[in-house]
Amino acid sequence: MLHKVLKVNPNDNVIVALRDLPAGEVVEFEGESYLLPHTVYAKHKFVTHDLETGDAVTMYGVLVGRASQPIKRGEPITTYNLKHDSESYSTAKRQPYSWTPPDVSKWVGRTFKGYRRSDGKVGTYNYWLVIPLVFCENRNVLTLKTAFERELGYAQPELYRDQVREMLHLYQNGQLETVQKLAPFTDSSTPRPWSNDLNRPFKNVDGIKFLTHEGGCGGTRQDAHTLCSLFAAYAVHPNVAGVTVLSLGCQNSEEKILMDEIHKRSPKFDKPLYIFEQQQGTEAAMMSAAIKQTFLGLIKANECEREDVSITELVVGLKCGGSDGFSGISANPVLGQVSDILVTLGGKTLLAEFPELHGVEQELLNRCVTEEKAAKFEKLMRDYSGKADAVGSAFAFNPSPGNIKDGLITDAIKSAGAAKKGGSAPIQDVTNYTEISHEKGLQLVCTPGNDVEATTGKTAAGATVILFTTGLGTPTGNPICPVMKVSTNSKLAEKMVDVIDFNCGTVVTGEETIAENADALLEEIIAVASGKLTHAQRLGQDDFIPWKRGVSL
Incomplete structure (x- = not known):
């Protein structure tokens, strides 16, 4: 049975609606009752207690904004009553970090069928x-x-050209009414x-x-x-x-x-x-x-x-686009679990999109394995955000209209959820755009959040498979690196069957745990790495946009 609500972190003062909650409904959660004065739509959040102007709003356990006007208990947060804010960060504020690797015994010795190159890469x-x-x-x-x-x-296949040819033939033969009655293609009738x-x-x-x-x-x-x-x-x-x-x-x-x-x-x-x-x-x-x-x-x-080669030879890029309010709850944490598994085994994963790490910089600084790596990350972030500020396009402007409509009210909310793709492992290296690291483990790669600029840059960093989470649906790919579309919710997976490769919506409904869903996703990654085509590959979505290093969010 679908739960009504979820609190992501015990320290949060917002609760996420997992389905539409009508005005006047009383929500029971963790021994508390919340009367909702307004409708709270699925993926959006309401506050757990009265907030005054300037009070902090926390989600994922971090600061994600401040009230721009009083917000009553049970009221949803919106662009009208909440403004972006995030914690300051500095290499000098680094704290010791430790993590517990997941049990990976079931994956030891697993292989995929890859192409081994003369330099040892696969x-x-x-x-x-x-x-x-x-x-x-x-x-x-x-x-x-x-x-x-x-x-x-x-x-x-020239599917759409064939459609135009058919309509032209009918029109030229005086059959305009037949053209008007032609039914559009559906997934079941459209040849792959x-x-x-x-x-x-x-x-x-x-x-x-x-x-x-x-x-x-x-x-x-x-x-x-x-x-x-x-x-x-x-x-x-x-x-x-x-x-x-x-x-x-x-x-x-x-x-x-x-x-x-x-x-x-x-x-x-x-x-x-x-x-x-x-x-x-x-x-x-x-x-x-x-x-x-x-x-x-x-x-x-x-x-x-x-x-046959070990799955430790995989280099997996972690990407999100067309994000929604479930991204940081289902698909992104699932990617984080996959990343932790691969890193524990000795593989490599890449977390990029620096504008979408804004607000969680200190946590990432703490996770860097050396002071030098942390300092490089801080410098890249400050240089990038400084250029954005200089042209009046700060990282805080990052959420798109679609993001906001589906629950990502501030950049810090979006970023805190986006960072979940990187799991909990220590960060072994930090690379600038077009740099390639020879280190194994989790790495931070400087790219924009722009979907194609990010996948273009992530591929340049060496990704051999890219996992692309989406809550709204994003039809994009890369010429040389397979891009797997991972849905945050089941409605999207059912609606865009020719785009979505894997569904994490079962995490939202409670049908699967994050760990169970991650295991299934890793099996699908192995299949794709062995030659199973993604939908983006089948559709010829060979998108490629070089970043000119100007301001791009």
Whole structure:
């Protein structure tokens, strides 16, 4: 039976509604009775006692805001009566931290089928990558995409083009009324996009990924260098077998910068990487040469086969987007449990989205294993938040209209729930955007909260699977790293069956504990790492947005 309410932390002075609670209802909870003067919708919170203007509101055991006007016992918190506030933080205020690792005996010795690279890293997929060093080459990249995907069996089915063709045929034959009566596709009647079971000539190449972007020249030199660093991180990524690079020749993002950044990350880099410069001759000559060399590279990439490897070789990114009031109660804590399991076993997990860690900085500082790591985190956070403040777009402005509508009233509430994805393990390392750490364990990675910028950056940090929790539904993916969509509530999982890969709504209903749901999720991660496609992969959601290091929340 679904409980009506939940208090996340014993020290909280707000209670979460797990279903809509109408005005006038009396809620019984932990020996107290609360008369609700107003309707409290599911995912929203009401206060446990009268608050005066300026009084603190706590959730997840931390300060998440202050009353901007008096709030009566049982009244919901809203953007009208609550303003963001959070505790100050400093490396100097660090406290000793200890944790109790979970029992992982059932996972010892578990394996997945991955691609082992010459540098010892293990990929979950085997992709060929085609990138432009500058936006001038986007059209050529897309031309290659059409040619390779259609001829080698990687193209998405032209489902919607077929729909337009059918309607055009009917219209041209005087059957407008038939067009008007056509029923829209439903999930049951819509053919699924391609799977990796199709009969393709390169059976061990999971795909050819074609990236485009709007940078490389005309911006700052820092942006051009960052773009090269990002591409270098993708080139050395264990999910990438080889790279084709298109260059104009005169852009800021130079070939030399790219190669220098690659060798910084992988001194013995030995993957096939082919660079073609358009200003050396005709477009036709460049494109023909790129096609030939890429085809030969695919033959080489096809020689790599999946083999059994320990799940400790997984690098799991932890992400949330389209969050709701259940994110910090169900899906994010489930990810935290998965993270703690993998870290205990000796794997690696990545927690990013720095604007969505605002308000829990001190806890994260306490969890850093060294003073040096803590100081780096503090500096990155202060530099980032300072830039946001300077342009009048503080971290406190982070919650979107959808977040607020579904219960995330302040950034601190959103952040405290978002941080649950990182579990309780000590933080072994802190990395800046496009940096790659060789440490195992939980790591903090500096990225925006923006969904695609974050997944782009998390992949650059080495994630080979990304877990993406969502309460509202977010259709996005990454070109080279599988992105698993994890629902915070069962309604969403039932409604968006072609987006959601795993449901944590059973935690809200009480059907499963966090630990039980996490075990099931880890099994699904192993399946995806072994080649089971996510919905984002099936739908071809290869989203890629480089962060220009400006203010992005």
